[in-house]
Amino acid sequence: MACTDADYAYLRDLVLSQSANRIDASRKTLFDTKLTPVARLAGASSVKGLVDVLRSDRSAHLRKVVAQAMMINETSFFRDVKPFDLLRAEILPRLVASRREQRKLRIWSAASSTGQEAYSVAMLLATDMPEVLDWDIKIIGTDISQQVVDYARGGRYRRLEVNRGLPASMLLKYMTREGEEWQVSAKLRNLCDFRCANLCDTLSALPTFDLVLLRNVLLYFSQEDRGLVFRSVYRQMARDGYLLLGNAEQAEESTDRFRVEFMKNSYFYRPVNND
């Protein structure tokens, strides 16, 4: 049996309450495609059957699994290029100069998906400022989905993934081929740490960050939820830190905690001192 409009509405509400992601009512096929394997795992014969299970058994675990399965995990190495040019030319050199005494940097790939964003930053550091690799540096990637966190930790990518955005020089320098896959070097994997975390939950277990990449996730949130996330991201940031958003995202309409700046054809944000 197929899902009714009420079933799809139930699933949309579930995803919203678990993750703050809004899914358009027209996207019924997306639910069918992404939730058919979850239905099987839950012992249901269809997505409609899965909704019945969810309605009768309010298992927190199954609700999480359903929400995680509905996430859009699209990502790539050096995605959109320009923000990485900005990092290379301005932001990382400025941060390194201002942290010379502490010799410590904390970078956050918030909503890191399968890890390409975090590894791209690691490659920039290793290529352009190798002298800082013996500092206390961590690039922490967090995502709501356990599956993509596990994938990121493994640091193994398929040919299709390394062909998207990764310059050949970086591929050869920082990855080794293992059969049909490419493995990120231990040196870069040691710089990165991937954890499961929901941006809507308290983030206080995370450290204070000097640089935050919060890209291509808030576009799925309501303005109100974006405001809440900006507030908790602000709390996790050094006051002289830097925040990068995705191309289609901006902070101005949902928060007064950050001021926008523009350089190298890219916007970036700085925390405002209004505690």
Ligand SMILES: C[S@@+](CC[C@H](N)C(=O)[O-])C[C@H]1O[C@@H](n2cnc3c(N)ncnc32)[C@H](O)[C@@H]1O
């Ligand atoms: C489109 S990917 C973006 C990945 C990467 N930042 C980039 O720009 O290429 C969005 C990621 O956000 C994650 N996500 C969505 N809602 C989240 C939430 N509430 N908390 C943490 N991660 C979330 C998804 O699981 C997905 O992996």
